[in-house]
Amino acid sequence: MTRVYEPFGGPSQPDLRTKRYMRTNVTAPAEALIELPRTATETSGPVFGAADVGDVGVDLTNGNTVLGSLSVIAGQVLDEDGRPVANALVEFWQANASGKYPHEVDTRPAPQDPHFTGAGRMLTDAEGRYKFTTIKPGAYPVPSSNNWWRPPHIHFSLYGDAFASRLITQMYFPGDPLNSIDGILQAVPDAAARTRLIAQQDESVGIHEHALGYRFDIVLRGHSETPMVG
Amino acid sequence: MTRPSAGQTLGPFYNYALMGANEFDLTRGGQHGPAITITGKLFDGEGAARRDFLLEWWQADASGQYANTADAPFRGFGRCITKPDGSFSFKTIKPGAVPFEGNSWQAPHASLGIFGPGLMRRIVTRVYFADEDNTACPVLNLVPEARRGKLIARGDSAGAYTLDIRMSGEGETPFFAE
Numbered sequence: 001m002t003r004v005y006e007p008f009g010g011p012s013q014p015d016l017r018t019k020r021y022m023r024t025n026v027t028a029p030a031e032a033l034i035e036l037p038r039t040a041t042e043t044s045g046p047v048f049g050a051a052d053v054g055d056v057g058v059d060l061t062n063g064n065t066v067l068g069s070l071s072v073i074a075g076q077v078l079d080e081d082g083r084p085v086a087n088a089l090v091e092f093w094q095a096n097a098s099g100k101y102p103h104e105v106d107t108r109p110a111p112q113d114p115h116f117t118g119a120g121r122m123l124t125d126a127e128g129r130y131k132f133t134t135i136k137p138g139a140y141p142v143p144s145s146n147n148w149w150r151p152p153h154i155h156f157s158l159y160g161d162a163f164a165s166r167l168i169t170q171m172y173f174p175g176d177p178l179n180s181i182d183g184i185l186q187a188v189p190d191a192a193a194r195t196r197l198i199a200q201q202d203e204s205v206g207i208h209e210h211a212l213g214y215r216f217d218i219v220l221r222g223h224s225e226t227p228m229v230g
Numbered sequence: 231m232t233r234p235s236a237g238q239t240l241g242p243f244y245n246y247a248l249m250g251a252n253e254f255d256l257t258r259g260g261q262h263g264p265a266i267t268i269t270g271k272l273f274d275g276e277g278a279a280r281r282d283f284l285l286e287w288w289q290a291d292a293s294g295q296y297a298n299t300a301d302a303p304f305r306g307f308g309r310c311i312t313k314p315d316g317s318f319s320f321k322t323i324k325p326g327a328v329p330f331e332g333n334s335w336q337a338p339h340a341s342l343g344i345f346g347p348g349l350m351r352r353i354v355t356r357v358y359f360a361d362e363d364n365t366a367c368p369v370l371n372l373v374p375e376a377r378r379g380k381l382i383a384r385g386d387s388a389g390a391y392t393l394d395i396r397m398s399g400e401g402e403t404p405f406f407a408e
């Protein structure tokens with residue numbers, strides 16, 4: 001499919017740097033970015049198949065009993081015209097119920113949950129839909145940050161149908177008081193764009209007397225066809 | 231019409247989620263040209279090597295065609311996460327020249343998308359090759375002449391290329407707007 005990509009940015013996107021976090025003042029470019037025409041390199045992109053997804057799966061509990069509120073997360077990956085993006089690679093990872101990641105750099109003294117995998121991977125279907133089972137993650141403190149706690153969140157990595165339609169973002173949970181003071185969510189200037197990063201509770205997604213349900217839709221760059229000019 | 235969802239940092243705690251076993255090796259599905267390697271280190275603006283930066287490599291095949299199916303002989307996509315010493319490595323084949331507008335061509339190159347802990351969006355650059363004729367590439371020529379060399383990997387006769395990435399400050403790698 002031929003897609004059109006507008007320049008990226010504007011108030012719906014955060015500044016590249018995160019204040020008071022991971023020293024992004026020395027990892028973000030200081031020079032102006034160079035304008036790049038859209039060439040075959042940017043409008044083409046990797047196509048993923050079942051072999052790429054492997055056996056990572058979409059149930060982060062592996063059918064085990066794990067600590068935390070069992071939750072089903074479902075949504076649709078769309079382009080800027082609201083059309084589904086089929087076969088998008090969706091990868092997600094998160095902390096466990098105590099806010100701990102299974103990663104060597106996470107040295108905080110909080111318990112691991114041996115039955116919780118913390119990551120999943122899948123391709124969207126023909127309607128751009130994805131769905132996975134997990135638990136609501138715990139909040140965790142940002143190291144050396146004067147008591148900044150990250151609100152519960154799930155990291156999402158998405159690859160649409162071009163090198164240009166690549167996004168890594170985070171999903172937040174509705175109603176959490178930490179959302180309004182989080183340095184990463186609040187780095188998005190536009191209030192409506194921040195709201196779109198917060199999932200909506202949705203009983204139709206959950207499982208009766210078993211799992212909470214959340215709906216989270218994601219928009220990737222790209223128009224399906226040339227927009228009207230003039 | 232809806233603008234794209236906001237980017238957010240991938241954080242420092244992701245390598246167990248994204249890393250396929252051999253995704254730095256673009257020849258893992260078969261050998262479709264002489265193998266080359268590109269190795270280097272990623273540095274921040276203070277000259278410190280940085281770990282846990284995600285590099286995504288996208289290139290055409292030896293004839294300059296981009297793969298457009300999941301079962302293409304050469305997929306053209308790879309990933310590497312920088313190690314604690316800042317090092318990264320890709321194994322691949324040399325891409326062919328890629329069409330540009332009209333009758334012009336882009337010199338053989340790969341696109342490199344970079345995500346870093348704390349950085350809210352991807353940063354994009356390109357890798358060119360010192361033993362190719364890069365003089366007429368319409369994209370490379372958008373880069374100020376004094377900085378072009380920062381995008382050009384230098385190789386030996388065995389196809390081992392090296393290129394370091396400077397995220398910021400003195401000797402900064404040229405980066406492109408998305």
Ligand SMILES: [Fe+3]
Nearest residue numbers: 150153155241
């Ligand atoms: Fe996180």
